[in-house]
Amino acid sequence: MRFVDEFRDATTARALATEIAALCEPGRRYKFMEVCGGHTHTIYKHGLEDYLPETVSLVHGPGCPVCVIPMGRVDDAIALAEHDDVIMTSFGDMMRVPGGRGSFFDSKAAGADIRMVYCPLDALKIARKNPDKRVVFMAIGFETTAPSTAMTVLRAAVEKLDNFAVFCNHVTIIPAIKAILDSPDLRLDGFIGPGHVSTVIGCRPYEFIARDHGKPLVCSGFEPLDILQSVYRLLLQLHEGRCEVENQYSRVVPWNGNAKALRVIGEVMELRPHFEWRGLGFISHSALRMREKYARFDAEQIFGVPGVRVADPKACQCGEVLKGVLKPWECKVFGTACTPETPIGTCMVSSEGACAAYYNFGRFSRERVKEATRA
Amino acid sequence: MTTHDLGPTIPARANWAEEAVAAHAGAEHLTREEQVLERIAKARARKAKIKEQRVTLSHGAGGKATHTLIEAVFLEAFRNPVLERLEDGASLAVSWTDGATGRLAFTTDSFVVSPLFFPGGDIGDLAVNGTVNDLAMCGARPLHLSAGFILEEGFPVADLQRIVASMAAAAQAAGVQIVTGDTKVVQRGKADGCYITTAGVGLLDRPTTLSAAAARPGDVVLVSGPIGDHGITVMLARGELDIEADIESDTAPLHGITAGLLDVAGDGVRLLRDATRGGVATICNEVAVASQVAVVLDESSLPVRPVVTGASELLGIDPLYVACEGRLVAVVGPDRADAALAALHAHPLGEGAAVIGTVKDDPPGLVLLRTAFGGTRIVDLLVGDPLPRIC
Amino acid sequence: MCLGIPGEVIELMTEHEDLAMVSVEGVKRAVNVGLLREDFPDGRALDLQPGDWILIHVGFALSKIDEAEAKASLEWLAGVGDAYTDELEALAASDIT
Structure with a gap:
């Protein structure tokens, strides 16, 4: 077993699709949000929507950590990178994300030392090799990625690597889901829960969604059959009149999450009072910053970042797309001013943003695509 | 505390984004998916325009950014019917003074790989095979190559010899000869060891036209x-x-x-x-x-x-x-x-x-x-x- | 939002207590397994051995994959598939008669 190919079988998918269709009540339309951008990626990469009845639509949520970073934060990071003695490091995902005055790639072209890393520990390695430089790691990601950053900071503390610092942009998933649930124009029938975040936080934090908001959630894996099964389980709950949190991804996600990972985050980081999310605005207690105890590794305290804020252009309707009120193509700037080459809004920024995924993987009349691919 | 913690202040504007929106401001809002997709298809078919102020690594990656660079900068300046086809090499009709005619394929490629040596080959193999292949893709029989070297001051001669030996072996294997060349040395720090540019000519001795x-x-x-x-x-x-x-x-x-x-x-x-x-x-x-x-x-x-x-x-x-x-x-x-x-x-x-x-x-x-x-x-x-x- | 890849532990690296060599289709990388380190009731600190599968994210293991749970999922899926195939066959058979 490789835990991958087994969950990509086309015959099983066809079978599951008939079960899904059978569960749909005639005349009723269903709208489920996959919170996580990784799911969005899977849905488009495998062409999963071809298996869903027309009455079931998937709304692509805010769970792309690159997309939610506001432009001002990118400008702040570039300001850090422009210090002569700074080597800025981040994941490949960040390199093309535009701020108010360009991206990391643009800043690198203008002379800043910006390097891509695969693992936060790689940034530490660069710090060890360059004792005369200050190495800043631009940390992004939800609770999935925060423990790795925290472990790296703890390692830096043990090694007394004082030329290492973290520009912390970690965000937390629950406040974002709350912001979506609280929006008045929302009409969702349930959630496909973010599997990999849940390896850390577990499934309990989602219980309020079922209890207080009456929406079922199925925590889902990332292979296409995982997602189809999750849609099936959501429909089954609705059909049977249940509203619960279920764990489809039990092979990876323990119900209670990873206590060690949560402890490590808590040791190094604390909640910020507010954080601005691209497309969603300011959300209270929705992001992490470094604790005072680790201030010597906190780029925001060491350098004093400018704290730039940049407004998204008014025409950009990412907020509505993130909440599922608009489909990507319904946005006023989709595909004209806003394209993957020049992404204006958050949803177009990373390849797993709802608009970028639709533009790259889905853009075109389904009927014509189906006709062309018919064997 | 940073501004983020204090809450909203009056935000700045991203000029590039505002300009992009303004540039498309006249378009009426479309209500059908098909209309939106048609408009995108039209926008994509428009003349390429470079938006960046500086060349970035994306411009060398072979994707959209490279296409834009080629069309907006090179093709714009050099435009001619042969180049416009944007094939792997140029197909040229030649006629000699004795009245004989023929067709040649002509191509060039630069090699900047890092690391210079990797499992299965090195920059030398690539430089020969790359140009041989561009000729082969035109349907040509590769004949002669040129090789230009840009070397960084301090580059080990032993490494250069190793690279050149690979090129010689690759040329022999491909049945081509490296018949002309050039060498330049730049100051330390101005290049990544060794860059190679090869050009090649081949004979188009088949009737086939590939495009x-x-x-x-x-x-x-x-x-x-x-x-x-x-x-x-x-x-x-x-x-x-x-x-x-x-x-x-x-x-x-x-x-x-x-x-x-x-x-x-x-x-x-x-x-x-x-x-x-x-x-x-x-x-x-x-x-x-x-x-x-x-x-x-x-x-x-x-x-x-x-x-x-x-x-x-x-x-x-x-x-x-x-x-x-x-x-x-x-x-x-x-x-x-x-x-x-x-x-x-x-x-x-x-x-x-x-x-x-x-x-x-x-x-x-x-x-x-x-x-x-x-x-x-x-x-x-x-x-x-x-x-x-x-x- | 987060790319997580299943990999097989092929070696617990003794030179660093938190590292394990992991293979994904023969592609190997040292992965930090410190987040799986806990004080287990039976005295072990790390419930991991070669042959186990873990979920890798940015070079760290986030969880150990539960094979029994994976099998149960696949069995459920296979059940749906079998029922579907039976139905198709029944349909085909009914066409003949």
Whole structure:
């Protein structure tokens, strides 16, 4: 077993699709949000929507950590990178994300030392090799990625690597889901829960969604059959009149999450009072910053970042797309001013943003695509 | 405390974004998905324009940014009918004073790989094979190469000798001679050790004319072997990812396999391309646009080695966009497809050849993929290099 | 939002207590397994051995994959598939008669 190919079988998918269709009540339309951008990626990469009845639509949520970073934060990071003695490091995902005055790639072209890393520990390695430089790691990601950053900071503390610092942009998933649930124009029938975040936080934090908001959630894996099964389980709950949190991804996600990972985050980081999310605005207690105890590794305290804020252009309707009120193509700037080459809004920024995924993987009349691919 | 903690202040504006919105301000808001998609198709067909102030790494990646750079800067300045075809090499008609005429293929390529030495080859093999292959993709018999070296002050002579020995061996294997060259040395820090530019001429001694614009509905798309080996090998050989895998670059001269293919199915071969930067996905997009056809690929037929799959999964990239240096994509008329596949299989470099797709008439200009899972999706050009991602 | 890849532990690296060599289709990388380190009731600190599968994210293991749970999922899926195939066959058979 490789835990991958087994969950990509086309015959099983066809079978599951008939079960899904059978569960749909005639005349009723269903709208489920996959919170996580990784799911969005899977849905488009495998062409999963071809298996869903027309009455079931998937709304692509805010769970792309690159997309939610506001432009001002990118400008702040570039300001850090422009210090002569700074080597800025981040994941490949960040390199093309535009701020108010360009991206990391643009800043690198203008002379800043910006390097891509695969693992936060790689940034530490660069710090060890360059004792005369200050190495800043631009940390992004939800609770999935925060423990790795925290472990790296703890390692830096043990090694007394004082030329290492973290520009912390970690965000937390629950406040974002709350912001979506609280929006008045929302009409969702349930959630496909973010599997990999849940390896850390577990499934309990989602219980309020079922209890207080009456929406079922199925925590889902990332292979296409995982997602189809999750849609099936959501429909089954609705059909049977249940509203619960279920764990489809039990092979990876323990119900209670990873206590060690949560402890490590808590040791190094604390909640910020507010954080601005691209497309969603300011959300209270929705992001992490470094604790005072680790201030010597906190780029925001060491350098004093400018704290730039940049407004998204008014025409950009990412907020509505993130909440599922608009489909990507319904946005006023989709595909004209806003394209993957020049992404204006958050949803177009990373390849797993709802608009970028639709533009790259889905853009075109389904009927014509189906006709062309018919064997 | 930073501004973020204090809450909203009056935000600045992103000038580039406001300008982009203003540039499209006149367009009325469309209400139907099809209308929006039509408008996008039109926007994409418009003349390329460079938006960046400076050249970035994306401009060298072979994707959208490279296409924009070529069209907006180079083609704009050099425009002529031969260059406009944007093939792997130029096909030139020549006539001598004695009245004899013939056709030549002429091409050039620069090599800047890091590291210079990697499993399965080095910059020297690449520099010879790359140009030999560009000639072979024109349907030519490669004859003569030039080699230009830009060396960094301090570069070890032993390394240079090793590179040059590889070039000599590769040239011999490909049956070409390096007949002219040039050397420049730049100050330490102004280059990454060694850059090589090769140019080549070959003889177009077959009647066939190959062109990316020649694909027609009903044609079959073939690839000569497993894809992505070179790109993954080099990515791992840089050592930054700390990933180990038993994998080698596929760098190889393809003139032998193209000759075999053209001998057998010459009248049915529409075009040949070596799947270098940007990989098979980029080639197919070029074909779809140039021929105004749809290229429909079948994911389960794509030959990909398990290690390439594994590394791609770890890094979050798609093998369809990863470079090869010894693989070609051929588009062949339906009646010659079986013969073409047999011809590829008959050559040692084509043992892993496979039919990977077909050409359809609609929707023109697009590459579609029938996924192994049984769904469908679009395979668009990437903006730049495939970057390792975490999300 | 977060790319997580299943990999097989092939070696617990003794030179560093938190590292394990992991293979994904023969592609190997050292992965930090410190987040799986806990004080287990039976005295072990790390419930991991070669042959186990873990979920890797940015070079760290986030969880150990539960094979029994994976099998149960696949069995459920296979059940749906079988029922579907039976139905198709029944349909085909009914066409003949």
